[in-house]
Amino acid sequence: MVVLRILRYDPAEDGRPAFREYEIDAIPGMTILDALIHIKENVDPSLTFRRSCRSAICGSCAVTANGKNLLACNTQLSDLKKKRIVLEPLPGFPILRDLAVDWGPFFDSYRAIKPYLITKSPSPEKERIQSQEIRKKYDDAAKCIMCSACTSSCPVIWTDGSYLGPAALTKVWRFVADDRDEATEERLALVNNEKGVWRCHTIFRCSDSCPKDIDTAGCLEFLRRMVVWYSLTGRV
């Protein structure tokens, strides 16, 4: 027996979000997502949550469970080691309905940092070659599945929505570290402000909540050192 305490909110009913409890038989290996699907199919069809791949690849199912941001699809009920599991929508973003949040602000930040390869030199005949050593530098950052668990876990985001957040900044580092990208200075200039790298206080909730075990805070610090160096040498 496990009690799932879920924060419910229905915009049509015009009330405040409130908790509702569901008791379910936890079978060994059951993930939080399995439990949610079980409730939706058998107990309460109005329960709303996001999911797609069910295999920790798409990043749709991030929720807050017992105060920690994680993927519902790769966390088993038994991993949480509690008989009572509190599920809430991700903090920092407006709630659309139940566990589904409005990711608008998250992707606004993402779009603002130009999350694509920028090249200026003429294209070579075949592909642009990437050496193994350089690729290793941003292996970590390239693992990101954009689930927003890190950005939403950051206490700065909870009170200051204008902060770009760890996910977007880690993406900047991913392109800055990539030597095929030819817009390093432009990218560093984008994050050299109060919305960017300087608002990070190394609280480490981002690294702690990453389902892919990315050293998010470490990536951000790499990026920040780049901005420091470029600023001191007058290039940003």
Next chain:
Amino acid sequence: MRQNIELKTSRRSFWLWFLQRVSSVGLIIVLLVHMLAWHYINPPELTHVEVSKRLGESIFFATVEALLIGFVMFHALNGVRNVVYDYFPKPGTRKIVSILLLVVGIALFVWGTFVLFRLVFGG
């Protein structure tokens, strides 16, 4: 709804962050000397005459105290600014608080330096 976020470079935000680290490193040394010397290791009697005498006798010590005022004033008020920025996202609020902290900081710095000056050269 899509919103376009404008990202402009701000050299000032870099310098504030960077000087926060510089003043931190400075404070580690200077504040330690300050606290140990006045209170823990061979302290003088804390009367205005004795304090003034010790500061007047040692250029090294007077310099440390001058550095302390500079480092701590910047570090403390910029620290408060950081905290305010976290909790108050409105640009208007931020601007007012920043200006207020700047004015208070300069005033206290000038006053503190003046007081120290009088102590060093016998007031």
Next chain:
Amino acid sequence: MVKHSGIPYYTKRIAKASLETGTFAHLLHRITGLLLVVYLFLHMGVISFTYLNGQTFDDLMATFSSPLFLVLDLVLFAGAMIHGMNGMRIMLFDMGLFTRRQKLIFWVMMAIAAIAVLAAAYLLGTLEGWW
């Protein structure tokens, strides 16, 4: 759509999050920093009396040498040590060191701070002839 952020929300959620080492360290750093600012203002007020009125300064300092204030001085020293060591920890991360070891580093730094406070208490006790 309903808001899920802001200061009331932050207050509620940060209390729970503060059980995590990183968040605990951050809040500790912030609180000690702000307390030091308060002390700084009071302290500069008192020092001003060396210029404004030397006798008042001497009287105040005599009051501050009572055992109660000496213990408060140790609390101040502890606050400065905790903030300072934590600040060093933050700067280690800024230099790219130990970002994967932040929890361990926090406790190492706090241990160093504790030893320093014990040493300060010993020095103070020796000066005051407590033992």
